[in-house]
Amino acid sequence: MAERPYIVGNWKMNGTRTMLSEARAIDRAAQRYMKVEVALAPPATLIHAVHKEAEQIGIGAQDCHPGEFGAHTGDVSAAMVADAGAKFVILGHSERRGGHGESNALIKQKIESALAAGLRIILCCGEDLATRDAGSAEDFVVEQLTASLPDIADAAERLTVAYEPIWAIGTGRTAGAGDIAAMHEAIRALLVKTYGKQQGGEVRILYGGSVNSDNAREILAIGEVGGALVGGASLTAENFLGIVVGASEAMES
Ligand code: 13P
Numbered sequence: 001m002a003e004r005p006y007i008v009g010n011w012k013m014n015g016t017r018t019m020l021s022e023a024r025a026i027d028r029a030a031q032r033y034m035k036v037e038v039a040l041a042p043p044a045t046l047i048h049a050v051h052k053e054a055e056q057i058g059i060g061a062q063d064c065h066p067g068e069f070g071a072h073t074g075d076v077s078a079a080m081v082a083d084a085g086a087k088f089v090i091l092g093h094s095e096r097r098g099g100h101g102e103s104n105a106l107i108k109q110k111i112e113s114a115l116a117a118g119l120r121i122i123l124c125c126g127e128d129l130a131t132r133d134a135g136s137a138e139d140f141v142v143e144q145l146t147a148s149l150p151d152i153a154d155a156a157e158r159l160t161v162a163y164e165p166i167w168a169i170g171t172g173r174t175a176g177a178g179d180i181a182a183m184h185e186a187i188r189a190l191l192v193k194t195y196g197k198q199q200g201g202e203v204r205i206l207y208g209g210s211v212n213s214d215n216a217r218e219i220l221a222i223g224e225v226g227g228a229l230v231g232g233a234s235l236t237a238e239n240f241l242g243i244v245v246g247a248s249e250a251m252e253s
């Protein structure tokens with residue numbers, strides 16, 4: 001596991017201001033687990049409010065438009081989410097790829113725009129069940145990443161990759177330890193090929209898909225897993241902190 005595991009909650013399209021108390025509770029408790037880096041990506045409407053509450057945790061956005069500004073009704077740019085307090089942005093999530101037809105090329109443009117706005121990136125990748133069953137999951141993910149990784153020389157310093165098999169998201173199913181290990185090794189090899197041994201070796205690779213307080217410790221103990229991207233179990237402080245505690249314990253074992 002990475003020196004400091006990175007546990008990121010993705011609230012997706014959940015949360016109004018009534019959930020600020022959960023964010024506050026997560027932030028205050030995270031101060032007791034300094035060996036773990038904790039972050040939250042609330043919906044865009046809450047970025048600023050959560051940012052104002054947070055003393056310890058990192059705050060990020062779940063998406064941004066590739067352009068800087070202009071006539072794009074309903075969209076928000078990387079500079080806008082940064083202005084609201086985001087320090088990172090999740091890009092290429094399968095719910096954006098599937099629900100909004102996002103291509104690898106578009107995701108690459110968004111990454112470049114987010115880097116230009118000073119944000120860190122969590123780039124998501126992952127295969128569907130048919131691809132996994134066909135035995136081509138690793139080829140598929142490597143192709144996804146190859147087509148969207150930024151060419152910018154120092155991009156690796158601000159990059160995190162999240163492997164989220166689509167069939168494990170919100171289903172209660174997690175990938176097997178062997179499959180997670182093999183996929184994370186394939187991603188590491190690609191990162192090293194793209195950014196060199198030193199920089200490519202330091203990019204954190206998160207696992208996501210039905211991570212909860214019961215399975216976090218086991219998943220985080222798998223080689224090359226540098227943290228977790230958590231959906232449903234990040235919506236309450238109680239559940240999310242169970243994962244943070246698991247990460248902290250995994251560091252000590
Ligand atoms: P769940 O943890 O709800 O499966 O969601 C994972 C995810 O998509 C995080 O980005």
